[in-house]
Amino acid sequence: MQLSIRHETSYSYTAPQAYSIQQLHLTPRAEAHQHVLNWHLSTVGQIHGYTDAYGNLSHMLTINAPHSGLAIIAQGLVETTTPPGGRIPNGDTLSPLIYTVPTRLTAATPGILELAAAALPDGKAQTRQLMQLAEHIFGAVTYITGSTEVSTTAGSALAQGSGVCQDHAHIFLACCHARGIPARYVSGYIDPGNTSHAASHAWVDAWVEDGGYSGWISIDVTHARLMDDSYCRLAIGRDYDAAAPVRGMRRGGGGETMSVQVRIVPQ
The missing domain is CATH 3.10.620.30 (C8orf32 fold)
Structure with missing residues (x-):
């Protein structure tokens, strides 16, 4: 089966933030029963890819400038089989x-x-x-x-x-x-x-x-x-x-609202 996936995580803040850091597990693993045909992460700030201790394809996102919101979009096409x-x-x-x-x-x-x-x-x-x-x-x-x-x-x-x-x-x-x-x-x-x-x-x-x-x-x-x-x-x-797909912290006052939208369409 091929799965078309779009995952958007959005944050809005009641006061500007000075700094944010987020650990992202938003890239499908490379495993025998699933193959990534295409995949893309879209966000602001600096993003650094690495493999974590468990073998997950991970990214560290940092924003070191004033910001009142943040959107992280992961999307692509993955081919899967039943193990x-x-x-x-x-x-x-x-x-x-x-x-x-x-x-x-x-x-x-x-x-x-x-x-x-x-x-x-x-x-x-x-x-x-x-x-x-x-x-x-x-x-x-x-x-x-x-x-x-x-x-x-x-x-x-x-x-x-x-x-x-x-x-x-x-x-x-x-x-x-x-x-x-x-x-x-x-x-x-x-x-x-x-x-x-x-x-x-x-x-x-x-x-x-x-x-x-x-x-x-x-x-x-x-x-x-x-x-x-x-x-x-x-x-x-x-x-x-x-x-966790998205996990992090921020520096700045005010409140935070998070919303997550995931759409999956089998092809």
Whole structure:
């Protein structure tokens, strides 16, 4: 499948800003099941490309002049295929064990520990067990837009019983980490089809031991299904903080309003 993607993030400020810096994970990863046919980032200021610690194609944007707004547009065409069984080739130079370390967003709470112990064995898991965990989270945490914030932890979202895709992903990661199973956060896009879920999306990769296969599989916890060709992967990391599409800070007074518009059209 070919996905035509346009992602615009806009900031407006009530007072001019003296300085802004933004870390961008807005360029699709180069992986066996997806190929970037064309891609372009458009914004003001100085932009510097680099590869981060997780192998993500990243950019650092700096604006060192007074500004009252900022628009960042990422757009292009990506060709995707469905990885059989959701299996993602392990081309990483990092050990999967780095993805067993909890973060602030994926720290275990009593509720997380209880769910993890009930759903997963200790140290390794098969695809069917991980899918059962995804199905449980899907049923226990209702998708409600705006019910959480980017700073909401896995334990808080589980206790609340509602959240969005990043909360589903964080709960899944927290359960895996509690059992010593490597799992990592994925940010990207999904062709929403006729669903109401946002085209900007988050899901997970988890390490499985399935007979003759040991490696990553990619699971969309929000839809309790394996990743297919309707997904485009931007970045991986330990949690949202490591893989967020846009994350930064500014220097200046006043308030800030942010809006995000994502359009995905399958070709």
